[in-house]
Amino acid sequence: DAGITQSPRHKVTETGTPVTLRCHQTENHRYMYWYRQDPGHGLRLIHYSYGVKDTDKGEVSDGYSVSRSKTEDFLLTLESATSSQTSVYFCAIRGTSGSDEQFFGPGTRLTVL
Amino acid sequence: EDQVTQSPEALRLQEGESSSLNCSYTVSGLRGLFWYRQDPGKGPEFLFTLYSAGEEKEKERLKATLTKKESFLHITAPKPEDSATYLCAAYGGATNKLIFGTGTLLAVQP
Numbered sequence: 387d388a389g390i391t392q393s394p395r396h397k398v399t400e401t402g403t404p405v406t407l408r409c410h411q412t413e414n415h416r417y418m419y420w421y422r423q424d425p426g427h428g429l430r431l432i433h434y435s436y437g438v439k440d441t442d443k444g445e446v447s448d449g450y451s452v453s454r455s456k457t458e459d460f461l462l463t464l465e466s467a468t469s470s471q472t473s474v475y476f477c478a479i480r481g482t483s484g485s486d487e488q489f490f491g492p493g494t495r496l497t498v499l
Numbered sequence: 500e501d502q503v504t505q506s507p508e509a510l511r512l513q514e515g516e517s518s519s520l521n522c523s524y525t526v527s528g529l530r531g532l533f534w535y536r537q538d539p540g541k542g543p544e545f546l547f548t549l550y551s552a553g554e555e556k557e558k559e560r561l562k563a564t565l566t567k568k569e570s571f572l573h574i575t576a577p578k579p580e581d582s583a584t585y586l587c588a589a590y591g592g593a594t595n596k597l598i599f600g601t602g603t604l605l606a607v608q609p
Binding site: 426427428429430431434444445476486487488489490491492493 | 544
């Protein structure tokens, strides 16, 4: 358990509505990541953060934005949800200084109707 | 293009029947090769990191090995509780990020 929580754990929404997913960590890790996981694809990086207010795009960033106003929280926002964004979303943190391992949260299952 | 491929996609074993899962990678400047276990409805759980060819790591019935082109996850005398999806990820490449394979779904029958 890397001290990561995600909320909500499940969400059903309609096309065109905004959605924000929250990742919270309790261990003061600098690096945080958002991934999505879909059948037939490996986990794919959406956005990541390397510090407060420091974020960058990943492989599949279109349609998503992120914010990190404090170390412990990393928010993922879908400005206008589409059915193609139906997925399971995982937050991850990078381990202790000098370590490359990433540790994952429990996930959020999002369904866009 | 940086890529990670896992095989087989699914594997069914009898309890006690040892086998291996394969992870082949084409990632320039590999900085690490990671194995994760994922149970249904949960996030991936970190198992191992391998950094250089020839390196091996063990944990209970699992042993991970690394060559310059692939990694193997050997499962010795598996038990039903080893049933899960096993994910492999390579760190490095053009983007210097984790690149995941699609996983191997392992089912161990009693």
